[in-house]
Amino acid sequence: xxxxxxxxxxxxxxxxxxxxxxxxxxxxxxxxxxxxxxxxxxxxxxxxxxxxxxxxxxxxxxxxxxxxxxxxxxxxxxxxxxxxxxxxxxxxxxxxxxxxxxxxxxxxxxxxxxxxxxxxxxxxxxxxxxxxxxxxxxxxxxxxxxxxxxxxxxxxxxxxxxxxxxxxxxxxxxxxxxxxxxxxxxxxxxxxxxxxxxxxxxxxxxxxxxxxxxxxxxxxxxxxxxxxxxxxxxxxxxxxxxxxxxxxxxxxxxxxxxxxxxxxxxxxxxxxxxxxxxxxxxxxxxxxxxxxxxxxxxxxxxxxxxxxxxxxxxxxxxxxxxxxxxxxxxxxxxxxx
Amino acid sequence: xxxxxxxxxxxxxxxxxxxxxxxxxxxxxxxxxxxxxxxxxxxxxxxxxxxxxxxxxxxxxxxxxxxxxxxxxxxxxxxxxxxxxxxxxxxxxxxxxxxxxxxxxxxxxxxxxxxxxxxxxxxxxxxxxxxxxxxxxxxxxxxxxxxxxxxxxxxxxxxxxxxxxxxxxxxxxxxxxxxxxxxxxxxxxxxxxxxxxxxxxxxxxxxxxxxxxxxxxxxxxxxxxxxxxxxxxxxxxxxxxxxxxxxxxxxxxxxxxxxxxxxxxxxxxxxxxxxxxxxxxxxxxxxxxxxxxxxxxxxxxxxxxxxxxxxxxxxxxxxxxxxxxxxxxxxxxxxxxxxxxxxxxxxxxxxxxxxxxxxxxxxxxxxxxxxxxxxxxxxxxxxxxxxxxxxxxxxxxxxxxxxxxxxxxxxxxxxxxxxxxxxxxxxxxxxxxxxxxxxxxxxxxxxxxxxxxxxxxxxxxxxx
Numbered sequence: 087x088x089x090x091x092x093x094x095x096x097x098x099x100x101x102x103x104x105x106x107x108x109x110x111x112x113x114x115x116x117x118x119x120x121x122x123x124x125x126x127x128x129x130x131x132x133x134x135x136x137x138x139x140x141x142x143x144x145x146x147x148x149x150x151x152x153x154x155x156x157x158x159x160x161x162x163x164x165x166x167x168x169x170x171x172x173x174x175x176x177x178x179x180x181x182x183x184x185x186x187x188x189x190x191x192x193x194x195x196x197x198x199x200x201x202x203x204x205x206x207x208x209x210x211x212x213x214x215x216x217x218x219x220x221x222x223x224x225x226x227x228x229x230x231x232x233x234x235x236x237x238x239x240x241x242x243x244x245x246x247x248x249x250x251x252x253x254x255x256x257x258x259x260x261x262x263x264x265x266x267x268x269x270x271x272x273x274x275x276x277x278x279x280x281x282x283x284x285x286x287x288x289x290x291x292x293x294x295x296x297x298x299x300x301x302x303x304x305x306x307x308x309x310x311x312x313x314x315x316x317x318x319x320x321x322x323x324x325x326x327x328x329x330x331x332x333x334x335x336x337x338x339x340x341x342x343x344x345x346x347x348x349x350x351x352x353x354x355x356x357x358x359x360x361x362x363x364x365x366x367x368x369x370x371x372x373x374x375x376x377x378x379x380x381x382x383x384x385x386x387x388x389x390x391x392x393x394x395x396x397x398x399x400x401x402x403x404x405x406x407x408x409x410x411x412x413x414x415x416x417x418x419x420x421x422x423x
Numbered sequence: 424x425x426x427x428x429x430x431x432x433x434x435x436x437x438x439x440x441x442x443x444x445x446x447x448x449x450x451x452x453x454x455x456x457x458x459x460x461x462x463x464x465x466x467x468x469x470x471x472x473x474x475x476x477x478x479x480x481x482x483x484x485x486x487x488x489x490x491x492x493x494x495x496x497x498x499x500x501x502x503x504x505x506x507x508x509x510x511x512x513x514x515x516x517x518x519x520x521x522x523x524x525x526x527x528x529x530x531x532x533x534x535x536x537x538x539x540x541x542x543x544x545x546x547x548x549x550x551x552x553x554x555x556x557x558x559x560x561x562x563x564x565x566x567x568x569x570x571x572x573x574x575x576x577x578x579x580x581x582x583x584x585x586x587x588x589x590x591x592x593x594x595x596x597x598x599x600x601x602x603x604x605x606x607x608x609x610x611x612x613x614x615x616x617x618x619x620x621x622x623x624x625x626x627x628x629x630x631x632x633x634x635x636x637x638x639x640x641x642x643x644x645x646x647x648x649x650x651x652x653x654x655x656x657x658x659x660x661x662x663x664x665x666x667x668x669x670x671x672x673x674x675x676x677x678x679x680x681x682x683x684x685x686x687x688x689x690x691x692x693x694x695x696x697x698x699x700x701x702x703x704x705x706x707x708x709x710x711x712x713x714x715x716x717x718x719x720x721x722x723x724x725x726x727x728x729x730x731x732x733x734x735x736x737x738x739x740x741x742x743x744x745x746x747x748x749x750x751x752x753x754x755x756x757x758x759x760x761x762x763x764x765x766x767x768x769x770x771x772x773x774x775x776x777x778x779x780x781x782x783x784x785x786x787x788x789x790x791x792x793x794x795x796x797x798x799x800x801x802x803x804x805x806x807x808x809x810x811x812x813x814x815x816x817x818x819x820x821x822x823x824x825x826x827x828x829x830x831x832x833x834x835x836x837x838x839x840x841x842x843x844x845x846x847x848x849x850x851x852x853x854x855x856x857x858x859x860x861x862x863x864x865x866x867x868x869x870x871x872x873x874x875x876x877x878x879x880x881x882x883x884x885x886x887x
Binding site: 218 | 568571593595596598600649651653654655693695697698700702703704745747748749750751752753803846847883884885886887
């Protein structure tokens, strides 16, 4: 009985302590480190941002451990990638947290995939015989800088709803993030001369490459588009179907994956096939995340002479990827070095 | 009365209207023309709406303005209105080297004997050869903004059993949740898990012996509270009707007393420190108390001849540690879990046809046991595990005739190897080597399981 009352006393003390620590900063919990990085850029000092994934692990496989439930319990806003990326662990965390603010459909639950440009949305019936296919589209969308830009906008909007008094700050921060991203993407001079809106429209409708080939565009272009220009129209092989947004944005073609089906580890027979395709198509790069073993990639590389590029696909996945822009910098550098 | 006359009145009116229309043909022609005009207008309006929609979609596709949910996938929204439906098929092959089968051995274990005379209850005892444990049919969904519901039926060859039917709140403030219906008690770690979630094919021995084939699963109500502490602290209390064949049985027929439900109360605490990085830890304490009655057939003539009535208690602790490695498909993941469970049945002899002089004397049974298991993902999709179990460290009965008996302890140990082909199918090989203290002496048994499980449909993610 004595121990029980001690325990209750301690609990009450701790509760008071926890309440004290809650200043008027918003508490944001994101499922992935990329969302956290963008949320940090948008919220600035107005929020504490935490992420369930660190960027170093495969986000499909996470254990819903008690400390994640703790983070969710106190969250004002929960941001997820959606498209069933977190299907294996999000619900137990949300349910376990008993936090009514962040339940799906609530103001404090934001699915960052809403209103983005999605690829790989199956047009025919999906069965699980196809492997781990996401029926609502490929969830690795944050690797398209245009989507990164939009996520910032979506987060700013939602934060403005949660803290209307600071709406202007969030809008300003988001705009600053977007401008920095535009300049890294196209080069500051080109953004100034042509305008970000025009450039992104061109990037979307496929006329950007032609524009950059002209004297006017080519001379002022810098940043990721300039660096990636030599890779345009190149064929690449990836481990998982996690790079198609990047490939789509910079005009690369993914001709094969090392996984025979999404989520199924490579098999010897399939790697033979991949090597065949890579040779036939002249694929020069095999691209994969650090959390996969690179044995399969090395094997195909040895047969085809392609270069293996192991690079983080999430903020925090490698030491250099400190935030969203640094992540894209790193990916571009590794692909082009 | 009113509602009876209303349809008749309406029909009469309609008939009258028809009659007057037929009589007045020019009016019909006029009406027809009007309908045609209206139809033409409707078509033109429909076309305008369609045009506007196309324009809107084009506007949405403009890259910089994030479309305000206009692209919302209709499939997504429709799907989310249906309950998640899943089917899990859990089937295995079993072989052992005991004469009468492992179910007989565990059924005869000293100190853990049967608590009822007749075989009315349906048993899942394993057979040598092919076994279909069950097919688990699950429906779950948010009911409305306030509740979440799920129903799980376990179907096997003898029929269907309602495994769980749960309503739980999703709207309570301050970390509270109320759950009601029929459900697994959340005490400890493995009791609330369904068999397909276990890392070994069979239930831990102490749970099997103390609580039976279904664990502690009953009709009841649970209130739990997530404390606002800087670490994870979840406390729960449960009230159950009292319907567990081994520990909380109720017969209620003379000479046993009549007791209205709820007859069982359970309380538990779960504590999770904030470990850094990929480490997860959860510690638990639990206790339960309830009414218990037994019927026994002492002379083996098929009818009960003595009856016990009193209270049962249980208590114990559990610990689970998980290391969640960054590699995909479970490679490098490590899980270690252990539970201790002790029980005491404090009963009184309520009636005895063969030895009436003993009626009123007490019988106290104290038994306990634990298991420790570890599972490691040594390759993507491949896991290997070991389990060690012991029961009867305390294994004592104080009998109504004033004597006491100690039965000694039994152990079981075994390795496990499983291959998870995808998130929806798993094949497992498991062996058990046990030394069991039964009423007939010590029996050593070796068992082998080859288990195959598949999951169809949308099955919710599992808890830590």
